[in-house]
């Protein structure tokens with residue numbers, strides 16, 4: 513299969529999407545990083561965005577949550593235009609971004625970290641209670657008084673995801689959640705994301721680890737130098753040696 517067949521991109525359309533990114537152009541100062549990025553996440557889906565270092569994956573997530581303002585194109589959530597809203601406003605709409613740096617407050621306990629996330633969330637009453645969320649995190653709930661800074665990388669990742677949940681997220685944007693984690697911890701993060709998705713949370717997952725993306729997501733977008741160059745299901749991507757090699761640097 514050729515990676516530049518135009519109908520492949522048409523297959524990336526969603527009916528009635530939860531998140532719809534359409535023709536986004538964005539960058540930093542005079543440097544344009546995203547040239548024309550379109551992707552969508554349907555309600556209940558896990559969708560991955562994969563690509564090499566510097567392709568613009570983080571910039572795409574930042575454009576969705578308003579940390580970067582697109583110079584063209586639109587971002588819609590539940591059919592509402594949210595392009596250019598501030599990060600605080602997008603969180604209130606139900607979109608939560610868990611950045612690569614896994615920001616947890618090192619001097620606050622696990623429980624306090626979750627309470628702070630709860631306060632920062634939407635104004636609606638459907639935000640889960642921090643105690644309820646903690647129940648889902650087997651390894652964190654046993655020691656709710658541990659300091660954020662004393663947690664392992666995997667535990668910090670889970671706490672960062674927990675903070676997004678208590679803010680009332682319906683859509684989680686995860687930026688390389690398994691980066692730097694040992695393989696058995698990667699499994700636990702995968703299980704957590706799968707469980708959350710079973711519970712109704714939709715996910716846009718950025719991964720360098722294509723195996724994790726193939727395992728977790730139903731559909732995939734490949735980003736290369738600020739452009740979506742491919743879209744497909746897990747089976748399609750797994751079998752497409754050309755895309756795997758050319759855009760992801762994976763040779764079978």
Ligand SMILES: Nc1ncnc2c1ncn2[C@@H]1O[C@H](COP(=O)(O)OP(=O)(O)OP(=O)(O)O)[C@@H](O)[C@H]1O
Nearest residue numbers: 540543545563564565566567568569570571572720
């Ligand atoms: N704050 C910034 N100011 C200026 N340029 C930036 C900034 N952040 C990223 N860039 C540039 O934008 C381009 C895309 O970066 P981005 O972080 O979106 O890529 P990425 O796909 O997430 O890469 P990685 O896999 O390394 O995380 C890169 O060339 C990067 O150097």
Ligand SMILES: [Mg+2]
Nearest residue numbers: 569570571612
């Ligand atoms: Mg990145």
